[in-house]
Amino acid sequence: MSESSGQVAKGGVVTELVTDWGEDKEVFKVHWGKAMMWIFLLSDTFIFTSFLTGYMKVRTSSTIPWPNASEIFALSFGGEPIPLILIAIMTFVLITSSGTMALAVNYGYRRDRGKTALLLFITAAFGLLFVGMQAFEWTKLIVEEGVRPWGNPFGAPQFGACFFMITGFHGGHVSGGVIYLTYVAIGVLNGRYEKKGYDIVEICGLYWHFVDLVWVFIFAFFYLW
């Protein structure tokens, strides 16, 4: 089935789908970099889901009680320890950075270079803050609590392996994102994308929002379960 000149498909979703795939042209009518970023993120979805599924398998099959995340990640500011407070702050930091990223994409398409670069730098700064807090969390767990990938004083020994693997991989993504964002922000500032267009800001935005998206699942399954 080929419809040669259909830019806008008429007749609903199915027709649009068939037309887009049936034309002897590109299927995804977006910037190629954006389509590739989506496909990369799809593969990343499989990686993170596999980690989380492995964690679920290990946790549900453990006969030793699983450590209580709410207490392990509690932090006291002089008084009674507040449960999970560090992770809550990290969540808010990441959501804030997601918001500034969304605004950066918007200002990018308005070709407001100053504001776009500023918002990208702010996003990267929040990303750094997040990684810093994660480094603090890891240090506390390794040095003070004695959590290791093969054991810990709280309960099921697999806790450490799951924790370091999942949050480490996510933290790696955030660190990579900070570098990526900084590179794009400098490019925006220098006018590198004046001719090519500002799709690059949206593309790195997709990556950044995905990192936030993964954290939503880690927060729910690792910290709240």
Next chain:
Amino acid sequence: MSASDTGHQEHPLSIYLWIWILLFVLSTFSYLVDYYQLQGALRWNLIIIFMMLKAGFIVAIFMHMTWERIALISAILVPPLCLLVLIILMSIEGKYTKFQRATYFGLEEAPVVEHHGKKAH
């Protein structure tokens, strides 16, 4: 659909600001689930609902999925459904492994008992 034909995603700032606020509120709610130590089915349902809402808003609005053409939406959102099979299989496998371990090795207590709190799993 028409906004997606040019591949140019420019939308009013107010949409982003509203979603941003909403994400903050939902995150606060999911934190409060733990803060007030809600347990059992209520805890699980609330966690999953808040998680799915947050994930949905991020993908739909921040990642512009609502405004994309159906070819891209289906190419990205359909393949992850395979993962549901993996999750279901592994949850069955997890229960089976636990059953085997409990049968042949017995259930164990946590090595350190100074941490009290939710233990009913």
